[in-house]
Amino acid sequence: MDTTKGDALENNVGFWKRIGRRITGIPLLAWILGILAAALVEQWVGYEFAELIGLPKIPVLFGALIVLKKKVWMQSPMMIPSTMLYVFSVYILVIGVVARVLAAPANRAAGGLMKMPLWISVLIHLGIFYTALHIWSDISAYRVITLKLTLIAIMVTLSLNVINGYMGEFSCSHPGFMALGAYAASAVTLIFFTNDRLFGAAVLPASLGPFVFPLALIIGGLVAAIGALVVAIPSFRTRGDYLAIISLAFMFIVKSVIENLEVVGGPRGMGSQPNYADLPTVFVWTVLCIWVINNFVRSILGKALNAVRDDEMAAEAMTVNTRKTKMVAFMFSAFWAGVAGGLFAHVIRFVNPGTFGIQKLAEVLAMVYFGGLNSVYGSILGAVSLNLLGEMLRPLEIFKWIIIPVMLILVMIYRPTGLIAFKDLDVKKLIRPR
Amino acid sequence: MPLLHVENMTHYFGGLRAVHNYNLAVEPGQVRGLIGPNGAGKTTIFNLITGIYRPTEGSITLDGEPIVGLQPHEIASRGLGRTFQDLRLWRHMTVLEHVKMARYSTIGYGLVGAFFGTSRRHREEEAIERKALELMRMMRVDDVAEQRVTNLPYGAQRRVEMARALAMNPKILFLDEPTVGMTPGELNEMMDIIKQVRDDLGLAIFLIEHRLKMVMELCEVIQTLVFGEVIAEGSPEEIQNNPDVIEAYLGKDTVET
Ligand SMILES: Nc1ncnc2c1ncn2[C@@H]1O[C@H](COP(=O)(O)OP(=O)(O)O)[C@@H](O)[C@H]1O
Ligand SMILES: [Mg+2]
Numbered sequence: 001m002d003t004t005k006g007d008a009l010e011n012n013v014g015f016w017k018r019i020g021r022r023i024t025g026i027p028l029l030a031w032i033l034g035i036l037a038a039a040l041v042e043q044w045v046g047y048e049f050a051e052l053i054g055l056p057k058i059p060v061l062f063g064a065l066i067v068l069k070k071k072v073w074m075q076s077p078m079m080i081p082s083t084m085l086y087v088f089s090v091y092i093l094v095i096g097v098v099a100r101v102l103a104a105p106a107n108r109a110a111g112g113l114m115k116m117p118l119w120i121s122v123l124i125h126l127g128i129f130y131t132a133l134h135i136w137s138d139i140s141a142y143r144v145i146t147l148k149l150t151l152i153a154i155m156v157t158l159s160l161n162v163i164n165g166y167m168g169e170f171s172c173s174h175p176g177f178m179a180l181g182a183y184a185a186s187a188v189t190l191i192f193f194t195n196d197r198l199f200g201a202a203v204l205p206a207s208l209g210p211f212v213f214p215l216a217l218i219i220g221g222l223v224a225a226i227g228a229l230v231v232a233i234p235s236f237r238t239r240g241d242y243l244a245i246i247s248l249a250f251m252f253i254v255k256s257v258i259e260n261l262e263v264v265g266g267p268r269g270m271g272s273q274p275n276y277a278d279l280p281t282v283f284v285w286t287v288l289c290i291w292v293i294n295n296f297v298r299s300i301l302g303k304a305l306n307a308v309r310d311d312e313m314a315a316e317a318m319t320v321n322t323r324k325t326k327m328v329a330f331m332f333s334a335f336w337a338g339v340a341g342g343l344f345a346h347v348i349r350f351v352n353p354g355t356f357g358i359q360k361l362a363e364v365l366a367m368v369y370f371g372g373l374n375s376v377y378g379s380i381l382g383a384v385s386l387n388l389l390g391e392m393l394r395p396l397e398i399f400k401w402i403i404i405p406v407m408l409i410l411v412m413i414y415r416p417t418g419l420i421a422f423k424d425l426d427v428k429k430l431i432r433p434r
Numbered sequence: 435m436p437l438l439h440v441e442n443m444t445h446y447f448g449g450l451r452a453v454h455n456y457n458l459a460v461e462p463g464q465v466r467g468l469i470g471p472n473g474a475g476k477t478t479i480f481n482l483i484t485g486i487y488r489p490t491e492g493s494i495t496l497d498g499e500p501i502v503g504l505q506p507h508e509i510a511s512r513g514l515g516r517t518f519q520d521l522r523l524w525r526h527m528t529v530l531e532h533v534k535m536a537r538y539s540t541i542g543y544g545l546v547g548a549f550f551g552t553s554r555r556h557r558e559e560e561a562i563e564r565k566a567l568e569l570m571r572m573m574r575v576d577d578v579a580e581q582r583v584t585n586l587p588y589g590a591q592r593r594v595e596m597a598r599a600l601a602m603n604p605k606i607l608f609l610d611e612p613t614v615g616m617t618p619g620e621l622n623e624m625m626d627i628i629k630q631v632r633d634d635l636g637l638a639i640f641l642i643e644h645r646l647k648m649v650m651e652l653c654e655v656i657q658t659l660v661f662g663e664v665i666a667e668g669s670p671e672e673i674q675n676n677p678d679v680i681e682a683y684l685g686k687d688t689v690e691t
Binding site for chain 1: 544
């Protein structure tokens with residue numbers, strides 16, 4: 001009896017080990033190519049395949065929106081196995097097989113890329129990955145907007161992680177920073193390039209707009225960074241709960257100031273932003289944000305945030321200028337939240353103060369703490385998983401608001417610092433051959 | 435001119451006079467000791483000189499320049515390194531990160547380098563890393579460079595703190611009870627390290643110590659502090675034979691020797 005159990009266990013371990021070994025030999029390049037292949041397969045035969053197995057159209061978000069719908073369970077239960085079959089064959093199977101088959105050549109290619117400057121191989125990886133995302137999202141407008149909002153969520157989460165994770169303060173002001181960025185960037189594009197209700201006729205030719213858009217985003221970021229001084233300066237003397245309350249107050253102040261400013265539309269908000277934030281733009285800004293933040297937190301100047309968090313007195317005694325460190329951290333973090341806000345405004349093409357309230361704060365905090373403190377991987381994971389999950393569980397209606405919090409609570413119990421906490425993102429390691 | 439000069443320093447915590455009329459002159463390369471019972475005000479003197487507190491009265495000069503009122507990090511980067519009685523390490527950081535951090539004030543690549551990873555930054559950080567590894571070898575913690583400090587045994591944590599303080603390239607090193615809570619083996623190791631720092635790096639050292647054997651062996655001049663006041667100052671022999679010291683300190687704390 002015992003021996004059979006032991007054998008079964010060993011076989012089991014063997015099985016997982018075998019899978020593990022198969023996977024560890026696959027470089028990132030092969031995975032990305034697998035994803036590209038899956039996107040291409042879906043583009044070429046996705047619709048036909050869906051029709052063949054009795055689905056009315058391609059499952060838009062990995063089948064979740066179909067499988068979780070009560071109506072489907074009641075009226076056409078056959079769609080559930082079909083959806084699962086679709087997701088398994090188009091995504092899991094294609095990605096797995098292609099990654100496995102291409103592992104050896106991709107390893108050779110990755111080895112060759114290692115000899116080139118890092119940025120070239122990074123751009124090649126990103127280029128392939130973006131192509132895959134673009135093809136995948138081409139299937140429906142819903143996918144495009146979900147993807148854009150997910151990318152923006154990554155930026156906001158990562159920027160909040162700089163304060164709450166890397167520097168260990170509990171800041172609640174990020175929706176406020178986003179609002180400043182969203183309104184400032186929108187003001188620029190609306191005043192100069194749009195004929196709109198609030199600011200009248202365009203000042204400059206609209207054809208110039210897309211080229212000035214990065215500048216508008218940077219202005220949004222800078223406005224947010226200046227706003228961050230309101231929280232950064234008290235942080236010299238105050239820590240913990242008190243600073244959290246100051247930052248929360250900041251968020252409410254921003255919201256109510258905007259509500260009372262008729263020039264920017266007051267509580268009704270501001271609409272008809274030009275359509276500048278297309279997928280490649282959002283993608284490029286997200287990559288830029290991840291790159292710059294990752295650069296910063298891995299430098300000694302950035303590690304000073306960790307020193308301030310873990311022991312401020314020791315940091316000072318070791319020559320660290322803690323005031324400057326805090327100031328930089330707040331302004332830097334707010335800058336990216338502001339840029340994300342600017343992009344958000346141009347994706348939704350409408351902003352109102354109500355968007356940047358306590359609900360947004362809860363979302364962002366959840367993504368940071370779920371994904372993992374002090375970790376770029378963690379913020380990406382947290383933003384992507386919670387954002388997609390929020391969309392995928394939509395058919396469950398009210399139960400969505402039970403499932404997600406329960407997940408959060410479980411993570412907080414079993415992994416109090418989040419899923420992937422305290423891990424450096426080393427790009428060179430990530431793309432090396434295996 | 436003394437490297438570090440403290441004149442008539444007095445400090446009150448509210449109504450409590452923690453330090454009274456304290457004077458100190460440390461010459462370059464000199465090893466000084468500060469002993470006294472618990473609560474005498476030794477750590478407070480360290481905190482006053484390093485800028486954590488601002489003295490109620492008195493003047494302090496480092497290398498001839500007044501430092502009262504400067505931020506602790508400014509005083510530190512002028513060449514005053516220290517360790518803490520209660521071991522203040524950064525618990526989520528690795529040994530190597532600790533030692534590199536103490537080079538903060540020398541960094542020239544600025545925020546542009548930090549944000550965009552310029553080649554200047556890589557050059558500077560590589561040079562810093564080389565120097566850090568050298569000091570870590572000296573303190574025998576180079577084999578745990580990538581470990582979090584919380585994973586290390588106590589003695590090794592003390593040596594990390596020492597390596598970190600040395601990485602600042604100080605002119606004078608303040609050590610606040612560096613052997614507190616150590617086993618006899620760790621204690622001997624720490625003695626050797628302090629001698630090595632004195633002899634190889636030629637640093638001035640200002641040492642607070644509870645164990646008399648250690649101060650007597652290491653220091654040229656020793657001050658005895660009781661209730662914030664220096665009751666005796668002199669060579670180890672003079673201190674050992676001073677009746678006031680014997681009464682105020684040795685009499686009660688003979689167990690510690
Ligand atoms: N921050 C502070 N606030 C109030 N009292 C303090 C503070 N720091 C130390 N003290 C008091 O000052 C006296 C000297 O303390 P300390 O310098 O730590 O002594 P030692 O290091 O000699 O053991 C003690 O009575 C202590 O309680
Ligand atoms: Mg003390």
